[in-house]
Amino acid sequence: MWHDSKLMNNTANALFALVLFILLMSGVWWLIQRPIFTLRVIRVEAANAAQLKHVNPLTIRNTALPKIRGNFFTANLDAVRQAFETVPWVRKASVQREWPNKLVVTLEEHTALGTWGEAGQLISVKGDVFTANLAEAEEDADLIELSGPDGSEKEVLAQYQEFKNWFAKISLEPESVNYSSRYAWSLKLNNGMQVQLGRVQDGTTLKSRVDKLMTVYPQLIASLQDSIESVDMRYPNGLALKSSHSNIGLKKQTKASGKT
Known part of the structure; x- marks a missing residue:
């Protein structure tokens, strides 16, 4: 092998290139470590x-x-x-x-929209859940309350926006929206009224139940003033109403069987 001059030259060139590469890399490393x-x-x-x-x-x-x-x-x-x-x-x-x-x-x-769940976390206008000082968030805006199963943050936020648009027609808006572990929706409006909407059967379930409530809402307000505590819209042919007035009789007239 040592008599093969071509092989020896190639070997020498390879070793020289390796040494040159190592020196070059050492120089580069020395240079990039300079205080500047x-x-x-x-x-x-x-x-x-x-x-x-x-x-x-x-x-x-x-x-x-x-x-x-x-x-x-x-x-x-x-x-x-x-x-x-x-x-x-x-x-x-x-x-x-x-x-x-x-x-x-x-x-x-983040731009805080409200609180998320019961762990003291915040949810942003983009549906991101994050941890920060609650008092700082409250300085920026009135926080709503949103909650739902893990991973449902953006779904709950989107549904809150829908509720906000729907109830604007009767000059109300949600203060809290809850999506339960059983996938049922409920919310509280800024007049203090709790609304049970139940589980979604199809793409129109929530909208049709909200529309039904808004249709009768003026009559309810005219009859009961501000005494409505909660409305249950999970009945296919009516609703169940709870009022701070006792024995008003309206609940029996409007309640129907077959809650979903």
């Missing part, structure tokens, strides 16, 4: 030219910055993004490098 590339600035800005209302420097310093490792070249941008998305109120983060020692982090905040 140490991260000195992390600029945080709001998405869509908005202003950050709830995310503040102290929260970022305590929550996100301790998780950031590396310098301008070696910092893992995905890990940085994840670190910022653990900050309360942050819905989404994106990260870019800015030469020679900066990171630019763009944040999108």
Whole structure:
């Protein structure tokens, strides 16, 4: 083998290339470790030219910055993004490098719509459930109450929007919407009235029951004023009514068998 000059030349060239590659990589590694590339600035800005209302420097310093490792070249941008998305109120983060020692982090905040379930969590206008300071959310708006099985957040939010549009015709709106573990819908309106709508039989079930309630609602208000506590719309041919007035007789007249 040692008498094969061509093989020896190829072997020597390969070894030389390997050594050159190692030296080159060592030089690159030495260069990117220079102090000039140490991260000195992390600029945080709001998405869509908005202003950050709830995310503040102290929260970022305590929550996100301790998780950031590396310098301008070696910092893992995905890990940085994840670190910022653990900050309360942050819905989404994106990260870019800015030469020679900066990171630019763009944040999108949650906009709270209401509370979710009984665990003290919040739900956003986009149907995201998140954990944040409830008092801060209450400073922004009157929170509604939404609840449902795990994974039903966006379905409940969409149905709340439907209810809001439907009841606007009689100048009412939902204060709370519940989707039970048995997949039955109920809500509370801003006049204090509880409405039981039951389970969905087909695509028109909820709408038809709400329409039936809105048809008779003016008569109920004229007769009972503000004494209606709850209405059960799960009966195919009528409704069941509970009023703070005792022995009003309307419940027997309107209640029908065959609740669903």
